[in-house]
Amino acid sequence: MRALANFGRSENESTEDSINATAVTLALAGTTAATALNPYNLSATSPAVLAAINDFVNYGEATQELAEGRFVLDGPLFAMPGGDVRLAVGAEYHYENIESFTGSGPQNAITGMNAYTSRTVKSLFGEVLVPIFGSDNATPGFYSLELSGSIRYDDYNDVGSTTNPKIGVTWKPFEALTIRGNYGTSFHAPSLADLGNSVDSRVQVLPFSPFRAPDSSPFDALRPTLVIAGGNANLKPETADTWSLGFDLKPAAIEGLVASATYFNVKFKNAIAVPPVTSPVLFSNPAYSSFYILNPTLAQAQAAAGDLRIDGVPNLATLYAISSPYVLFFAQRANLGAVNVDGIDFNLAYSQADGLRFAERCLCGHLFAEPRNAGRSG
Structure with a gap:
């Protein structure tokens, strides 16, 4: 305990x-x-x-607090010919909050807003390890074989609950070779900063428009740009399905040689990122059309800005009275879509002791396949 x-x-x-x-x-x-x-x-x-x-200055201050408690029971349940069956169970409580002030304006006249939010997470988890074959009952082709399974339940007060399992197998057909594989799911809730309570949530006013559509007029470069930046209260949690299969080889005939490789596959959903507002692809890819407005009206700009602080001008009405913006970018964090990635981690090393000297040569690295099926999910 x-x-x-x-x-x-x-x-x-x-x-x-x-x-x-x-x-x-x-x-x-x-x-x-x-x-x-x-x-x-x-x-x-x-x-x-x-x-x-x-x-003119942009000012921000924030205070964050975090409290956690965890309780775990871990130990053997009973013996099998392959070894002891072990079980671990536990519970966890997580609390965090963030209080912030963001503002802007002349040095002696900064105006802004205060914000506060918090989160609690209650969790239960367990894991079991079952050795089918071990040193006491090893047979040809089964020097050892272990199965494992785990599950975790998390209950968030703001984004709901989730249950994520993981299973794994470790098999040694003979002492020098280990073959391993696992499958599991994962869940990552947006942070409190991602959800909008952070010092970078703002409307940024740029006096010029360096990022424009290909068919824009050269004179549009002299018009302002509006950028809505920061968190997004409508973010969905990120989830993933992952699996891997690999081996480790340590041949007894060549002492000091280690060879290993692991193939991994990750299917990532609702990935949180900032839209590519500085890239021409924003205007050429229809999937990004909801992340900008060309020639936005004052009403559209005010609706998008809401009660966010405005960096660069006292208010949007004052800006529009001088010059109407060319573009309004929605550069808040967003669920941009699904990314599927697979690849291979590999390692080849040889070490040799010679008196008081120790030498090692290692070849290791990653082979990644191209991300597939990437696109915005809305």
Whole structure:
């Protein structure tokens, strides 16, 4: 019997110097030496104009707490000819929270919003190991054979419950060769930061539009870009089905030689990532069409922004009064789709002791197949 408990707390604060996009746009439209920005000769620009452009910061602070408790019973159940059947069972409780403030504006006039969220997870798990063959009943072709199975149940207060099993087999037809395989499922809930409570949740205003569709006008580069960044309250958990098969060879006739290889196959669903808003593929692939709006109206921009902080301008209405944006990007974390990956891990090593010297030569690496069936799942 064993028990474990831990508690952690972390605090972070960030201040990012930025530029005032509204001041930039006004200065670029200025018609006098006192109001205009000359991007080709800053010394010809009024110090007051430059000061207004530079007086802007993005500010964030967050406090996170984590508490966990775990209880495990582990030991032999009964003996079999191949060895002891062992069982481990346990329970776990997990609690975490995050409290944050994000804001932006001139150094002495930062405005923003506070947010708080928490999560609890209650878990039960168990694993059994059954040795069919072992040192006491080994036969030709079955030097040893072990079967294992495990299961874990997690109950999240915010994303629901999940049950994930895993089975495995380890077979040694003779002492020098081990053949192993396993299959299991996994579940990963979005973090509290992924769900939107983090210092990077914001509307970023760029004074220019460097990322445009191929058929855009060259003059669109001078229009602002809006980027909705940060977490996403509608994220789904990531899940995966995995299996692998491999071997380890340690021939007694060649002491120090080790050869191993493992084939793995992972089918990953609802992968969480940021849409490729800086890549031309965003405009050419119809699957990404929901992640941007060309020539967004003020109403569309305000609906997308919600109550997020706006970096670069006091508010969107002020921006639109000066210049309407070319594009609105939805760069929040999203479930971008399914990724199927398989490959081979391999290792070949030889070591030899010679007096007080020890030499080893090793060849190891990974052979990956191309991801297949990748695409956005919506």
